[in-house]
Amino acid sequence: MRLLVIEDNRQLVANLFDYFEARGHVVDAAPDGVTGLHLATSQAYDALVVDWMLPRMDGPELLRRLREQHHSETPAIMLTARDELPDKIAGFRAGADDYLTKPFALPELEVRLEALLLRARGRQQKKVLEVEGLVLDLATLEARRDGRLLHLYPACRKVLEALMRASPAAVSRGELEFALWGDQPPEGDLLRSHVYELRRVVDGPFERKLIHTLPRVGYRLAAMPAEEVADG
Template structure:
């Protein structure tokens, strides 16, 4: 498994790395919620281990944004000292797939993560996004419109994925910049350039235009008066 550990206790992180790497797993670590969210939406992981009490933004907010803003199905296990029933309910409602309280046994954590990954594989996390006649296969990263392949640069593909997951809702410029560059975006001309290239590929040859500008806010993906497809 490739795992993301979002935890600010460095001793615990070291113990997790020692155990899981010795078992053949690969790990990345983030010491705060903002870094953890950035890695979760820009890198490919089988599952994430998420603490509740984190610097910058807490685990609940990480989960909320991961699920609601980015539409991510990444399996997430909350690993926290908060062991009261209301805390567990709040964690699951925020989007956690499993919840384990500290202290814990490392073998139990491992089997719980293996179960999450197996369930995710069974429900087919790699799926196809569809908005009208536009499709994006998240497994192969192939995009088509009306059956015709679209040739997209990686940045344009990431923008398209973000817009399709949110469609028909508006995605702010800040959210798109974060999807591409995390907390260190360049000037906004770069985003405009990528949107221009994306429009050329997605809308250029077609009569119905899908990418709409929402003045002073951001962009949305849907024809005028329409919504997302299946």
């Protein structure tokens, strides 16, 4: 299991590293919410352990952005000293899959994470996005259009996933940039380059175009009449 711990208590983080690494798991850590969100969206983890009270961005806001802006389904368990029912409800509504109050026993955290992973793997077997003959298998990371295998760079695949999840709605440039780079987008219009490459692979060999530019808005993936969009 590859685990991301988003927690600012250094002693607790050290205890989690000692416990999980001794059992053969790989553990990364982030000391604040902004760093945690960046890692969670730029790298692949099996599960997240998220503290409620974090510097720069609290746990509920981190999970809310992770679910709503990045469409991530990575299982997440929230750690907090807040044990009142309204707090628990708020945590689940923000996007937590489980909720564990401090202090807690490390074996209990491990068992809860294992249960989350089992459920997530069951969902992954069905995680296939499909729009107008374009198919993206999120388990194998294979993309096909009309049965033809498409070879995509990881960044292009992230853009494609965001567009397919939102289809037929538009996705803003800001949302796509955040999906790729978090709060630290690179200088220049690198997003345009990624969309150009994605178009070359997804639309280039086919007569019908699916990826469209919406001026001053962003991009949309859908079968649309040419007069409704301005491509470029």
